[in-house]
Amino acid sequence: MIKDITLGQYFPGNSVVHRMDARFKLVITMLFIVMLFIGSNTISLEVGFVFTAMAYLCSSIPVKLIAKSLKPILPILAFTTILNLFMITSGMPLFQWKFIAITDEAVETSVFMIVRILLLIAGTSLLTYTTSPVALTDAIERLLSPLKRFKLPVSELAMMMTIALRFIPTLIEETDKIMSAQKARGADMDGGKIKDKVKAVIPIIIPLFVSAVRRAGELATAMECRCYRGGEGRTRMRQLKSGAADYVSLGITIFFLAAVIFINAID
């Protein structure tokens, strides 16, 4: 059900990865994405795999969780695989039936894409698994803070993100509750034609909006009561601190990235 969504969920822990500075984790994740996308051959992808595996080993996140986070992207995987298999026509045909042909190159590319997407999701999920949303927005705020010079309201944007993230579980819970309440009044959620399905959404959406607006009002009042007046001059209770582990990890990441670039160059 709705509660099974793990993408973007934080799993508290005390591993090296958990304790790392969120800013570094964010930068490392970005470098990791670059690493995956510039890698154009199998060896560079293997490097990416080794990197992801190392990161997971250091994070003490159970393997089962990775599988769970990969489940929602299965449709995307299936879609890209089908496209790749049938659209790529260069290379040796392995299989032919009328006008449909599958070539060795198509198979190779499909497998390559599957592994790349899996690594991408697994690697980036690690960031949100090991970093609390608050630390993450803090990191974003700090990394974007040079943009304040261009009058970009970085603190406000960060606060908005924090609030949005904070209310995702609340709203999910609320949706669950409203759905149960309407079901108790005989609302039919899972049967019927498309028209009935659309109709069935109204009794859920309206109370959900009403309560979201109400919550927003209450939150604004509560923030004003605690003298919130924008990010100007605001200090924070938890300072982001970088240590040796952060610089070492960043160094390792850059080393891996350099390796991929090198492999690409000699290929």
Next chain:
Amino acid sequence: MAILKTENLNYVYSQGTPFEKTAVRNVNLEIEKGEFVGIIGHTGSGKSTLIQHFNGLLRPSSGKIYLDGKDIWADKSQIRQVRFRVGLVFQYPEYQIFEETVYRDIAFGPKNMGLSEQETDRRVRATAQRVGIPESMLEKSPFELSGGEKRRVAIAGVMAMEPEVLILDEPTAGLDPKGRELILNQIKEYHKTMGCTVLLVSHSMEDVARYASRLLVMNRAEVFCFDSTAEVFKRSAEIEKIGLSVPQITRVFNILREKGIDIADDVYTVKYAKEKILEYLKSGGKLQ
């Protein structure tokens, strides 16, 4: 025959994950037709989870639930019929209101039952009257009403289905004493005139003591005891031990007995307490 019966009912949240938690453990109980049962217990004691089993919103991890002798999960496609027969009013039910007018919101349940236009109309008007919503309010938007009025509209929305079993989860939470009294009396009245079975979940010992004939006490996902109100409050020492309170008047009588005054131990309403004290004084007892 019992209208509701559970057999070795268990419910486990998030089974097979690190967040696994047993919310209801091995519950066996029978509720007779026409009873007024109070359900008490701590937050997280499993009472809300338990009542969501009675109308098939939750499916037990193991065990059975019988409505009128029939296993409600015997035929999955019939579960909606169960929900019409067992009405459940959630906590803060006013947050489920969505229609444009009060009338249409109360009519949502009856309409889902597939009742005729006239029957729906009859039920909406009868229920509105029952919960004290004047005719003039029926065409108003429910979002214009006060908190207490919204609550009554929401309760009416379930009552209008005229369920055989009406379950209410803390219907008075967050209301002022006057609003609480009003709603509880309306529930009592409904119970009396419709002859249905009522299950009332509450945190207030005073409330359940006044209205319920039997009490179900939940503690740590299990049934702590299920007995007549008098019998339950006789065990007030145990009840206080699991962190629940007993009605103030029961506590007064407990202290009196501790002081060596020989007085009844089954007191939980002020009215009955008065009788007992007068009886005691007449028989020559002293309160000093």
